[in-house]
Amino acid sequence: MIRRRGALFVVSAPSGAGKTTLCRETRQRLPDLAYSVSYTTRPPRPGEKDGSDFCFVSAQEFQALRARGEFAEWAQVHGNLYGTRASVLQAALDGGQDILLDIDTQGAAQLRRRYPEAVLVFIVAPSMSELEQRLRERRSDAEKEIMRRLDRAREEIATWRSYDYLVVNRDVDDAVNQLTAIILAERARTSRLGLTLPDLELPSKEAHD
Ligand code: 5GP
Numbered sequence: 001m002i003r004r005r006g007a008l009f010v011v012s013a014p015s016g017a018g019k020t021t022l023c024r025e026t027r028q029r030l031p032d033l034a035y036s037v038s039y040t041t042r043p044p045r046p047g048e049k050d051g052s053d054f055c056f057v058s059a060q061e062f063q064a065l066r067a068r069g070e071f072a073e074w075a076q077v078h079g080n081l082y083g084t085r086a087s088v089l090q091a092a093l094d095g096g097q098d099i100l101l102d103i104d105t106q107g108a109a110q111l112r113r114r115y116p117e118a119v120l121v122f123i124v125a126p127s128m129s130e131l132e133q134r135l136r137e138r139r140s141d142a143e144k145e146i147m148r149r150l151d152r153a154r155e156e157i158a159t160w161r162s163y164d165y166l167v168v169n170r171d172v173d174d175a176v177n178q179l180t181a182i183i184l185a186e187r188a189r190t191s192r193l194g195l196t197l198p199d200l201e202l203p204s205k206e207a208h209d
Contacts, residue, residue: 010108023100032098062083124157
């Protein structure tokens with residue numbers, strides 16, 4: 001029998017790199033992968049559902065949760081507060097369920113410290129000019145906002161070496177294949193597994209260390 005602890009898959013990317021689409025498509029391919037719904041003080045965008053895209057809370061509610069130590073990580077991004085509920089992560093890990101998090105680089109660094117075995121994946125657009133073009137195609141942002149996002153993208157890209165994997169999003173299908181492959185390979189890591197066969201005595205991982 002194989003027992004496996006749940007794993008945390010943390011995905012970060014500068015805005016415009018296509019992370020939301022990649023995460024959504026990867027979750028469709030791997031329906032047993034749970035998703036960590038973040039808390040945010042940002043107002044909902046059209047079509048976003050409270051409780052499944054984000055838990056939308058007021059600044060006061062966010063501060064109260066933070067003061068009670070309910071967040072495994074939190075950060076201010078583009079002027080809004082975002083946080084991951086610690087109890088949700090712990091329940092997934094304890095229940096042997098893998099969980100995907102779409103969070104920024106500050107949050108990823110905090111989670112790395114708290115859960116050293118977390119798998120960190122960074123997604124980039126093929127070039128800065130491509131990223132700029134994608135941000136402009138959205139047309140939802142004013143020029144000043146686009147420049148602000150590009151500056152922040154440069155800062156975020158500078159942290160890529162602290163991630164375990166890098167996915168270059170040239171083509172959505174290729175990038176989804178890559179992200180799915182990373183998750184499947186990490187699931188098979190022996191360090192995450194406990195194997196017991198009734199007719200075979202196997203040393204535990206601890207016996208090797
Ligand atoms: P958006 O509001 O555009 O969906 O997300 C803005 C940024 O906040 C993205 O980089 C996203 O990954 C990040 N983000 C979303 N949820 C969280 C969270 O719970 N914690 C942190 N640190 N960042 C988050």
